Structure formats: C-alpha cells, structure tokens
Amino acid sequence: MSKNRFRVGIIGTGGIAQAVHIPGWKAQPDVDIVAVADIDREALRKGAEMAGGAQTFTDYNDLLKLKLDAIDICVPNRVHTPAVLAALTAGFDVICEKPLAVSTAEVRQMGRLADKKRKILMTGQNSRFRSETLAIKAWADAGNLGEVYHARVRAMRRAWLPCRPGFIDHKQAGGGPCMDIGVHALDAALWVMGFPKPVRVSGTSKVNFAKGRKIPGMWGEWDRKMYSVEDFAAGYVTFENGATLTLEAAWLGHQNEVEDVSFQLFGIEGGVKWPSAETAGVTAGVFTDGKLTFPRRIESSHFEELALFRDAVENRKPSPVPWTETVSVIAILEAIYRSQAVGREIRLK
Ligand SMILES: NC(=O)c1ccc[n+]([C@@H]2O[C@H](COP(=O)([O-])OP(=O)(O)OC[C@H]3O[C@@H](n4cnc5c(N)ncnc54)[C@H](O)[C@@H]3O)[C@@H](O)[C@H]2O)c1
Structure with a gap:
C-alpha cells in the first residue's frame, strides 16, 4: 500500500453511509476505508463488507485510536456532537452529516474546538454541491x-x-x-x-x-x-x-x-x-x-462533498462548509x- 493513500474511518454505517458515503469514498482514487464503527452489529457487518473488509468497532472511541487521515460521521443527529468532539479531540479532521447539531451551543462547541486544534470541520450540506x-x-x-x-x-x-x-x-x-x-x-x-x-x-x-x-x-x-x-x-x-x-x-x-x-x-x-x-x-x-x-x-452531490472535504484535508484549505455558516x-x-x-x-x- 502506497503511503499516499487517504485513510478514512466512518462512524455510523446505517442508511446514508451505505447509500452514499461508502460508495462515495470508494469512487475516489487512492482511498482506503480503514475502519468502521456502529453499535448495531448488522449495520457494522454490512458497512465493513461494503467498505472492502474494514476493521470493525462497536465503540467509536476505539476506532479513534487508529492512524487515519479523516473521520466521516453518519450517526443519528443527537450523536453528532459527542462523536465530532471525540474525533476532534483525537486530532482528526471531520466531516459530519447534517444537521451538524440541533443546537447552536453544540455547533459553537464543536467549531471552537476545531479552530483551537486547527482541524477541518465540514458540515455535510451536500445540496450545495x-x-x-x-x-x-x-x-x-x-x-x-x-x-x-x-x-x-x-x-x-x-x-x-x-x-x-x-x-x-x-x-x-x-x-x-x-x-x-x-x-x-x-x-x-x-x-x-x-x-x-x-x-x-x-x-x-x-x-x-x-x-x-x-x-x-x-x-x-x-x-x-x-x-x-x-x-x-x-x-x-x-x-x-x-x-x-x-x-x-x-x-x-x-x-x-x-x-x-x-x-x-x-x-x-x-x-x-x-x-x-x-x-x-x-x-x-x-x-x-x-x-x-x-x-x-x-452526478452525486454526496460524492462531490466527500471529494471537496478530502481536498481541504490534503491541501489544508478552509472547510467547504464551515461551522460559522452552520451556526446561522x-x-x-x-x-x-x-x-x-x-x-x-x-x-x-
Ligand atoms: N445528506 C443527506 O442527504 C442525508 C440523508 C439521510 C440521512 N442523513 C443524515 O445522516 C445521519 C444518519 O442517518 P441515516 O439515515 O444513516 O440513519 P440510520 O439510522 O440508517 O443509521 C445511523 C447509524 O448510526 C448508528 N449509531 C447510532 N448511535 C451510534 C453510536 N453511538 N456509535 C456508532 N454508531 C451509532 C446506528 O446503529 C445506525 O446504524 C443523520 O444525521 C441524518 O440526518 C443525511
């Protein structure tokens, strides 16, 4: 495996991960979905299989101990905040499905942590793309x-x-x-x-x-x-x-x-x-x-969103959907x- 491959971990492998995130990462060249986490064993099995044999975790905190380039979060809305905060704390750039959070207090908490740690936090507002x-x-x-x-x-x-x-x-x-x-x-x-x-x-x-x-x-x-x-x-x-x-x-x-x-x-x-x-x-x-x-x-705004996120991560560009806009x-x-x-x-x- 070339060391320039982009290593992704996905948290939450239910509906949207299976429909567009896993296929979207797989459509990009030089990407490995290294690990997936889900509390539901069937969703986890399916996600890992679709990802081409990714490591599996029922606790996303264990996935966050791996060496990865970015984390993609596809869990239910109210799990976004703890998962994003954990991923940022572990030192990762993060893309998270919409709505980033259901309160402005949580959006600000995540955004300020991302800024402090100089990490990219992108809200998955694919409709823009x-x-x-x-x-x-x-x-x-x-x-x-x-x-x-x-x-x-x-x-x-x-x-x-x-x-x-x-x-x-x-x-x-x-x-x-x-x-x-x-x-x-x-x-x-x-x-x-x-x-x-x-x-x-x-x-x-x-x-x-x-x-x-x-x-x-x-x-x-x-x-x-x-x-x-x-x-x-x-x-x-x-x-x-x-x-x-x-x-x-x-x-x-x-x-x-x-x-x-x-x-x-x-x-x-x-x-x-x-x-x-x-x-x-x-x-x-x-x-x-x-x-x-x-x-x-x-063809797919979801695929486009993932490609833009990766470009931002690899080239240290600003978040394509910054938290300061999401807060509004x-x-x-x-x-x-x-x-x-x-x-x-x-x-x-
Ligand atoms: N951008 C879009 O067009 C679009 C479309 C659908 C859903 N979404 C968003 O994606 C997110 C997920 O939606 P979905 O349709 O995939 O839902 P889903 O219920 O099909 O899948 C969510 C998965 O997260 C898992 N999960 C729950 N808590 C967890 C935890 N603590 N740790 C790990 N895994 C956990 C569940 O077991 C499930 O497999 C939601 O925020 C939703 O708003 C976006």
Whole structure:
C-alpha cells in the first residue's frame, strides 16, 4: 500500500453511509476505508463488507485510536456532537452529516474546538454541491440577483416519513422534518444569499398526522408511541438587513407533490428558483427569463462533498462548509422550536 493513500474511518454505517458515503469514498482514487464503527452489529457487518473488509468497532472511541487521515460521521443527529468532539479531540479532521447539531451551543462547541486544534470541520450540506446550486451561486455572486429582499424556502413531503428511531425519537433526532430536510433547503438558500444575519424568528412546529394513520407512509410503518418530533414546521425570519424568509417543512401532508424541496429568491436585480435554476429579470423594459446550467455535470452531490472535504484535508484549505455558516442555519431552526414552545417571536443575539 502506497503511503499516499487517504485513510478514512466512518462512524455510523446505517442508511446514508451505505447509500452514499461508502460508495462515495470508494469512487475516489487512492482511498482506503480503514475502519468502521456502529453499535448495531448488522449495520457494522454490512458497512465493513461494503467498505472492502474494514476493521470493525462497536465503540467509536476505539476506532479513534487508529492512524487515519479523516473521520466521516453518519450517526443519528443527537450523536453528532459527542462523536465530532471525540474525533476532534483525537486530532482528526471531520466531516459530519447534517444537521451538524440541533443546537447552536453544540455547533459553537464543536467549531471552537476545531479552530483551537486547527482541524477541518465540514458540515455535510451536500445540496450545495448539486450542479444547479453551484450554477445559481455563481450567477448570484456575479451580481445578477442583487440584494435579496425575500426568500421562500420549502421542504415539504406528502408521505415520505423516515421510520427509523434515529429520525422519529426526539432523544436521538432532536427534531423532525425541520431539522432533517428543512436544513438542506435553508442552508442552500442562505449560502446563495451570502448568509445575512438573522435577528428575529417566529415559528410553529406541530404533529398533525404522524401519531395517527390518516396518511400512510410511503417508506412503511413507524412506531407511533416513539414518535416525538414534529411532522410540520413553519417559520418567518427577519434579517438584520431587513430581508425576510419563510420556511415550511413537513414529512406528511395533503399536497400533490411527493416532495417539494425548493427555494425561490427575490432580489433587486433578479429572481431565481432552486433547484430548477430558472431565473427572472428585466433589461430595458424586456423580461429576461432564463435557465442556468453548470458547465460540469455533477452526478452525486454526496460524492462531490466527500471529494471537496478530502481536498481541504490534503491541501489544508478552509472547510467547504464551515461551522460559522452552520451556526446561522441552526439558530433559525432552533428558534422555530423555541418560538413554538414560548408562544412568541424569538430575538437572536
Ligand atoms: N445528506 C443527506 O442527504 C442525508 C440523508 C439521510 C440521512 N442523513 C443524515 O445522516 C445521519 C444518519 O442517518 P441515516 O439515515 O444513516 O440513519 P440510520 O439510522 O440508517 O443509521 C445511523 C447509524 O448510526 C448508528 N449509531 C447510532 N448511535 C451510534 C453510536 N453511538 N456509535 C456508532 N454508531 C451509532 C446506528 O446503529 C445506525 O446504524 C443523520 O444525521 C441524518 O440526518 C443525511
């Protein structure tokens, strides 16, 4: 084995690790998935097999004693913080699935430790690395959008409710669709907007359907007793620059679309929709609507995210998704829940 090979350890070998992280690492040249950790023996066996015979650990602290180049974390949301802190403490660069944490306090704790130890901490916001998002970002950065005065952000599903405990048990998930899929659309929208500072948030989060059986889940049955996160959330955000944003997120609801994960940005110079990449504008009194395309077709935003993380690690570049941006995203989602709990608008510091 050449000593230039990139040695990865994966913590959590369930759904997303098997679907995209293990295949994504294997698709890169000169990568070895040296070790995998999972508390579930079947997930561990499958993960190790897919990884081509990786060492296995049921306690991730044992995996962190190995000589590795980076750690990839794919455990349920509430396990992110202890796993990331342990990996950073052990001296590794880390990529962690979204949401990095379900509270800003935890995001800051991880981020400050990464900075102190000069380690890369990347949030796995793969939606940024879709061809459409990259095209929209480049178009907006070139001044075609101008200052955004309003954003409409949606992550609405009709019946795609992830049934696993890591998603529906509040102790493990820390939030429902707002944290699970709202985070994708919100992060991508804020990234294009250049991360204006959120100052006020009003929100609602409810369980409308998930405790009953009115809407059958397209991914099968779930434990109604265990179900302890919202199935619908909505928020209204005001930014320091006066811009506003609405966010809607649901796993269950009466809508025609199976899924609508999208945003629409209204700027002074133009408008844009994601992910369709349709643009709206006017030049000399003539409407100039169009559709953006990115010169390079990205087949998998997950594979792209892993390649960018590796490039940052090997060449000591800044994190492609830094915690300082993630903290803004989580502040909004956290405030939506807080607003529901206290029944009023939340002012962010
Ligand atoms: N970016 C995306 O598109 C995307 C898609 C799906 C899931 N995710 C995120 O990935 C994470 C995992 O989701 P998933 O779908 O793979 O869930 P999953 O439940 O299928 O897998 C999680 C795995 O983590 C393991 N685990 C739990 N606690 C552990 C611990 N203490 N130590 C080691 N392993 C532990 C479980 O046994 C399980 O095998 C979540 O944060 C989720 O939000 C991201």
